[in-house]
Amino acid sequence: MTGYISNLLGLSPEEATALRRRYYLEHGTTLSGLMRHHTVDPHEFLTLVHDLDYSPVSANPRLDAALANLPGRKIVFTNGTTAHAEAVLDRLGVPHHFEAIFDVVAADFVPKPQPEPYAKFLRTHGVQADSAAMLEDMAKNLLQPHALGMTTVWLRGDHAWSDGEAAAAEDQSHIHHIADDIADFLEGVLGELAGKPATAPG
Numbered sequence: 001m002t003g004y005i006s007n008l009l010g011l012s013p014e015e016a017t018a019l020r021r022r023y024y025l026e027h028g029t030t031l032s033g034l035m036r037h038h039t040v041d042p043h044e045f046l047t048l049v050h051d052l053d054y055s056p057v058s059a060n061p062r063l064d065a066a067l068a069n070l071p072g073r074k075i076v077f078t079n080g081t082t083a084h085a086e087a088v089l090d091r092l093g094v095p096h097h098f099e100a101i102f103d104v105v106a107a108d109f110v111p112k113p114q115p116e117p118y119a120k121f122l123r124t125h126g127v128q129a130d131s132a133a134m135l136e137d138m139a140k141n142l143l144q145p146h147a148l149g150m151t152t153v154w155l156r157g158d159h160a161w162s163d164g165e166a167a168a169a170e171d172q173s174h175i176h177h178i179a180d181d182i183a184d185f186l187e188g189v190l191g192e193l194a195g196k197p198a199t200a201p202g
Contacts, residue, residue, distance in 0.1 A: 003051045008038065029079060029111040031104075042109050050084040057091035063097060067097040071080035071193075076101040077121050077163065079111045100125060112141040118148060135182065139169040144172035155179045166180070 006016035023033025029072035034040035067074065074097050076085050082103045090096035102124065122129055134145040135153040142152040154175045172178070179185035 004045065005030075005034070008034075008040070023111055028114055029104075030113060031109065035109065042105075046081045046084075047105070050081055050087075051083075052087075054087045054091050057088055059091070059093040060183060061093070062183040062187070063092060064094050064097075066096055066183055066190060069190055070186055073125075073127075074098045075121075075125055076100070076103075077117075079104050079107075081105060087186070091173075112138075113144055115144050118144045122148070135185075139172070139175060143174050146176075151176050153179060155182055155185075156180055 002016045023030045027033040082101045108114045130149040133151040137155045
């Protein structure tokens, strides 16, 4: 992404990195800032930045088994593209568990945590917010789902993507559960459904 911005605008790598971060903070995604200020073609941008090596992502049999046993519909909601999500799901070995992918294109390039894509997601897929759960690796992206009445699960990582993310991670009033590993968490949920003591964090 930094290389794309550097080539597009004739900036040094340091200047491109600073602009990437500024647009991310101001607009929710770097792409939104580039579209607004530089009329960047979002399809071209997304194709280039998602030209990735997915080999570090390995199959997760525990996640596969947990998803197989977890009742209810499962839909991916991502600020990335459908192709990117499919590539990750394929590497994990779990694509068959998900009925749909709602990506940034379906969201009209309006990213989480803006409220509009959540409303469109619920409307498009006929999801009732008060009977759904949102699992997210960014705490700030759970503010709107919580406000809508969804159960929220923060898949905590060791990063703080932005100042807004750090604040959302510190004030956890909008977060119902915290997990460090999605397979662990889902196994705990399944244990609770089966009437066994929960072992998952959160």
